[in-house]
Amino acid sequence: MRRVSSRALLAGAALGVAASLVHADDTKQEIQKYQRMTAESSPVELWEMEGADLWKQKRGPNNVSLERCDLGMGPGVLKGAYAHLPRYFKDTGRVQDLESRLVTCMTTLQGFSEQEATKRVFGNADKPSDMEYLAAYVAGRSRGVKMQVSTNDPKEKAAYEMGKALFFYRAGPWDFSCASCHGTEGKRIRMQELPVLSSPKGARGTYTTWPGYRVSVSQLKTMQWRLNDCFRQQRFPEPKYVSDATIALTMYMAVNANGATYRGPGTKR
Amino acid sequence: MPGPMKIRATAEAGYTEIRVLMSHPMETGLRKGPDGKLVPAHFIQNITVKVGGKTVVEGQISQAISRNPVFAFRVKGGNKGDKVEISWVDNKGEHNQTETAVA
Numbered sequence A: 001m002r003r004v005s006s007r008a009l010l011a012g013a014a015l016g017v018a019a020s021l022v023h024a025d026d027t028k029q030e031i032q033k034y035q036r037m038t039a040e041s042s043p044v045e046l047w048e049m050e051g052a053d054l055w056k057q058k059r060g061p062n063n064v065s066l067e068r069c070d071l072g073m074g075p076g077v078l079k080g081a082y083a084h085l086p087r088y089f090k091d092t093g094r095v096q097d098l099e100s101r102l103v104t105c106m107t108t109l110q111g112f113s114e115q116e117a118t119k120r121v122f123g124n125a126d127k128p129s130d131m132e133y134l135a136a137y138v139a140g141r142s143r144g145v146k147m148q149v150s151t152n153d154p155k156e157k158a159a160y161e162m163g164k165a166l167f168f169y170r171a172g173p174w175d176f177s178c179a180s181c182h183g184t185e186g187k188r189i190r191m192q193e194l195p196v197l198s199s200p201k202g203a204r205g206t207y208t209t210w211p212g213y214r215v216s217v218s219q220l221k222t223m224q225w226r227l228n229d230c231f232r233q234q235r236f237p238e239p240k241y242v243s244d245a246t247i248a249l250t251m252y253m254a255v256n257a258n259g260a261t262y263r264g265p266g267t268k269r
Numbered sequence B: 001m002p003g004p005m006k007i008r009a010t011a012e013a014g015y016t017e018i019r020v021l022m023s024h025p026m027e028t029g030l031r032k033g034p035d036g037k038l039v040p041a042h043f044i045q046n047i048t049v050k051v052g053g054k055t056v057v058e059g060q061i062s063q064a065i066s067r068n069p070v071f072a073f074r075v076k077g078g079n080k081g082d083k084v085e086i087s088w089v090d091n092k093g094e095h096n097q098t099e100t101a102v103a
Helices: A002-040 A044-056 A098-108 A130-140 A154-167 A178-182 A200-207 A223-233 A244-256
Strands: A087-089 A094-096 A212-214 A219-221 A266-268 B005-011 B015-022 B044-051 B054-060 B070-076 B083-090 B095-101
Touching (some): A044 B005, A094 A244, A098 A130, A154 A244, A219 A223, A223 A244, B005 B083, B005 B095, B044 B070
Antiparallel strands (some): B005 B015, B044 B083, B083 B095
């Protein structure tokens, strides 16, 4: 009697596993459908429009626009600029990502102090930040351009290596690294699959859709914000805005994504 | 102040595809703000779509629509160059409109 019931239980358990596998497959398909639908009705263009206005607007103590801002392709050249960032800039002597370069342009061209330029870099749903508008606008001008981030300059190479080291660096109260979540295939958080950002496949799919509009919070989120949020989830202290560490991590992911076509700004859950 | 709108209209074989993006908070009136008080309802109530001066869509929408909504319409007929006008009115009486030519 006892044997029969345990066998029945086992059979039941096996059925349960099979059923949950089918269920997981369905769920994955449903999530993909949801992602397609949100991408189709993304309001991200609104951010690009506001960013375009802001780019051309005369602002700051010098009362000039950002139209002469050099994002690495020459002053004022936007096409493809984001697909080549981060990169080494001679005038500042450092490797810079989009946001840090925008801060540079706001200080050198428009005459803002660094403090003023970074006073409000992360906005909210009711009032997005200037940085978010500008990031969406500039990134959007690289849509359809192949990611081609260079590591030819020794400083670029060093940033890439530092980013790689940081990616695998375990610390904090939970002994977490970026790789704890984004280092092996098949991991997920709640229903979200986690991309392996150390592999070209994962990095290409993910990096090319940031910055992105988050449907759940109705906000456009920049890469600097995204990294901060990863550090928050790892229980690390919040990094300084556009610090060498966050730029190095961006560099690492961007180089891993090389060769993929930039498709952002994207739309996220 | 109503935010910007973005509109796109393209002529296809036998129909016109219209897509419009509106910026609006679309507050339901059920959400509480950081101060613990209800955020007053603020949402688009009526949408009107005109093609070549003729009203083709009159929509009444509610709080169930998301913030910064996107609408797409497929309208029979329509030719390149036709004027497409879209306007909305919200529950506070604020309104906005935009127009484009069918491409």
